Amino acid sequence: MCDHCLKHGTAGKWYLNAKLYSEELAKELDLKEFMLEQYKTFEAMQVRNFGGFSAVGMGYKMQLPIISRIVKYTAEKMLHTEKPSRNPFKAEGHIGQVVPLDDAIAILETCVPEDSLIMKYCMCRYMHKGEKEACCINFGIMSEIIDKLPRFIPEPEDSKYRLTKEEAIEKFTEFNKKGYIGTIWYGAYPYINNLCACQTPMCAGFRPRTEFGIKSIFKAEYVVENNPNNCQGCKKCITMCQFGAIDFDEKAKRALIDQSKCYGCGNCLLACRFEALNLVARKEIPALAGNY
Amino acid sequence: MGKIKIKIDYSICGDGNKIDPRDCTICLKVCDPAIFLLHQSIKYQKEDDPYDPKIWRVTPVYPSLCILCMKCVEQCPENAIKIRN
Numbered sequence: 449m450c451d452h453c454l455k456h457g458t459a460g461k462w463y464l465n466a467k468l469y470s471e472e473l474a475k476e477l478d479l480k481e482f483m484l485e486q487y488k489t490f491e492a493m494q495v496r497n498f499g500g501f502s503a504v505g506m507g508y509k510m511q512l513p514i515i516s517r518i519v520k521y522t523a524e525k526m527l528h529t530e531k532p533s534r535n536p537f538k539a540e541g542h543i544g545q546v547v548p549l550d551d552a553i554a555i556l557e558t559c560v561p562e563d564s565l566i567m568k569y570c571m572c573r574y575m576h577k578g579e580k581e582a583c584c585i586n587f588g589i590m591s592e593i594i595d596k597l598p599r600f601i602p603e604p605e606d607s608k609y610r611l612t613k614e615e616a617i618e619k620f621t622e623f624n625k626k627g628y629i630g631t632i633w634y635g636a637y638p639y640i641n642n643l644c645a646c647q648t649p650m651c652a653g654f655r656p657r658t659e660f661g662i663k664s665i666f667k668a669e670y671v672v673e674n675n676p677n678n679c680q681g682c683k684k685c686i687t688m689c690q691f692g693a694i695d696f697d698e699k700a701k702r703a704l705i706d707q708s709k710c711y712g713c714g715n716c717l718l719a720c721r722f723e724a725l726n727l728v729a730r731k732e733i734p735a736l737a738g739n740y
Numbered sequence: 741m742g743k744i745k746i747k748i749d750y751s752i753c754g755d756g757n758k759i760d761p762r763d764c765t766i767c768l769k770v771c772d773p774a775i776f777l778l779h780q781s782i783k784y785q786k787e788d789d790p791y792d793p794k795i796w797r798v799t800p801v802y803p804s805l806c807i808l809c810m811k812c813v814e815q816c817p818e819n820a821i822k823i824r825n
């Protein structure tokens with residue numbers, strides 16, 4: 449548990465605090481205008497210059513010895529900012545965390561305001577892969593402004609776009625079974641407004657972290673643990689892991705988990721038929737505690 | 741290995757010219773590391789419909805992740821992509 453959760457969370461987790469989802473908070477911060485402005489050209493965010501840098505050619509910038517540190521510092525400062533002054537063209541305060549299925553269901557059941565659940569096309573998949581897939585669950589202000597942003601509204605054959613809580617939970621479970629990673633995001637700190645089902649390498653939230661080591665997303669509060677007595681060596685979990693955290697031990701015929709690589713999304717659990725995998729709290733493992 | 745340079749000819753594709761990248765998206769789909777970015781042309785933003793912009797372009801945003809498979813170069817119907825290593 450880090451300072452952030454102590455400050456904002458209930459039950460030790462920032463995303464289980466219903467206050468951060470409330471309409472009052474959004475009104476107080478006047479986020480409606482801000483988000484409309486931001487989502488108007490959301491896809492262009494990565495090519496804009498800020499503080500002298502844009503994400504274009506990021507890999508080469510990160511190979512330079514001093515500049516890479518400046519880029520990393522500037523990017524993390526922008527993403528982790530808690531300041532109220534905002535520029536809608538920057539991803540200021542747009543930070544998220546991986547959530548396993550159980551926590552996502554808890555969010556949908558207890559925290560999300562009533563009648564404001566919507567499903568929209570994933571921007572990341574569209575801007576990086578040209579694919580339109582309805583798999584982002586949004587709530588709160590987004591449900592009010594979505595009508596102005598027609599390119600995010602799913603076609604009727606893809607998905608219904610206003611959802612009830614039960615439908616949202618059902619959809620989210622479906623995504624998890626497909627192998628998508630649940631992530632919860634600050635719309636702009638401290639207001640939470642979307643629950644995504646992400647996939648690498650398209651996800652613009654994961655990519656800076658997996659490829660360039662910039663903390664654009666936090667790992668979950670959990671890590672996966674393997675029970676060697678139950679593992680039958682079917683290798684099903686290995687294909688589910690998007691981070692290469694699961695390996696196979698040919699001699700012992702069981703899965704080996706590299707917990708330092710594990711993001712704690714819990715998708716491998718859904719693939720396991722023998723109840724060999726389970727999630728344990730990250731803070732209980734001394735070497736990983738605080739390593740979000 | 742030197743820097744990989746990916747050039748897209750915007751006089752053919754994007755920026756409201758011959759091809760609208762949103763109708764094509766072949767280069768985006770064939771790219772396994774997903775290094776391209778489909779986005780609104782910032783230059784034309786003001787004259788455009790702000791909530792549903794019509795002028796888009798493709799930018800190779802992470803050339804360092806390119807694996808030089810050349811699928812995008814081969815499959816681009818207008819030969820608008822050039823890669824130099």
